[in-house]
Amino acid sequence: MLTDSHSRKIQYLRVSLTDKCNLRCVYCVPPEGVPLLSHDEVMRNEEFIHIIGIFAEMGLKKIRFTGGEPLVRKGFIDILAKTRERFPELELCLTTNGTLLESFLEPLRDFGVKKINISLDTIDRERYGRITGRDMLGQVLSSIEEAVLYDYFNIKLNAVLFRETLEELGPLLRYAGERDLVLRFIERMPFLGEGEGQHFIPADVLLDELAVLGKLERNRKFDTSVAVMYDMVLADGMPVKIGVIPPMTHKFCSRCNRLRITCDGLLKTCLYSPREYDVKTPYRQDMGDEALRSIILKAVEEKPREHTIECLEYGSQGCASLMSIRTMSKIGG
Ligand code: SAM
Secondary structure: OEEOOOOOEEOEEEEEOOOOOOOOOOOOOOOOOOOOOOOOOOOOHHHHHHHHHHHHHOOOOEEEEEOOOHHHOOOHHHHHHHHHHHOOOOEEEEEEOOOOHHHHHHHHHHOOOOEEEEEOOOOOHHHHHHHHOOOOHHHHHHHHHHHHHHOOOEEEEEEEOOHHHHHOHHHHHHHHHHHOOEEEEEOOOOOOOOOOOOOOOOHHHHHHHHHHHEEEEEOHHHOOOOOEEEEEEEOOOOEEEEEEEOOOOOOOHHHOOEEEEOOOOEEEOOOOOOOOEEOHHHHHOOOOHHHHHHHHHHHHHOOOOOOOOOOOOOOOOOOOOOOOOOOHHHHOO
């Protein structure tokens, strides 16, 4: 079992399979785009599987595939199949924008990927186009309908908090409630210089708005290491499960049990820290598994106690421009 120097048990690895994405979300990718990594820089399928294996031996229990958009990676099914075959005890999860999900549902079910987080900031087609830069809401909604029919997946919808989210709260809540899906709101993190009209909304403002639309009750039983959970009953009696993820206004670092691997093989122990530990190069230089284990142990040992970005005011710019490390599409969210 991996334990860091603040006594946190590290059991969860987020694996970014690619920096490519078929959306251009305004909070994730700057308007001018980001230069993509070259083919050789990105880890190969076997490299991912080998590195995942080292973590599994070191006691990791849960892997979440993310990106970029993990489903645009050509080898996705191969990586998934081999990971499942070699490490049957690992819990495998997926975070996706849902645009391509429909055609992957069968293999995902067959390989036991039960927990799927789908990004869905809006169910309004025009607004979706504006936020993501693509007219693909239809594909996402159709994937969700199909996934629900499987009656197998544990689906969470993730919506980044915008001022516009607040305008659309009612329809979003109803959409999730009608399908019995958990709806989680994520405070927007300042990975990019923020432009006009993309202001930061703190979770507490959301909670005030939710309270107007129904009865909200804390449900600690379903809290995760990052999400604060609520049972909500809308004014007309419809129940909805709500999650709030407030990385900016309420730190949850003390419960952080996660590590991240970027698609170019860098281990990150904190989303907000520029510190990265290269595991790809030692692997490619045949330095052996013992060297890889030492790098991982050192990284875990040095995992920061907490992030140092303070959200001092919720002014028009929120926490904007406080960091300029990598965009989320490059880190893997
Ligand atoms: N493409 C996949 C997706 O859309 O879910 C996986 C990668 S995406 C980077 C993972 C999550 O990070 C998404 O839910 C996305 O909304 C969230 N995200 C990206 N940039 C963010 C930001 N600046 N603040 C908060 N959440 C962000």
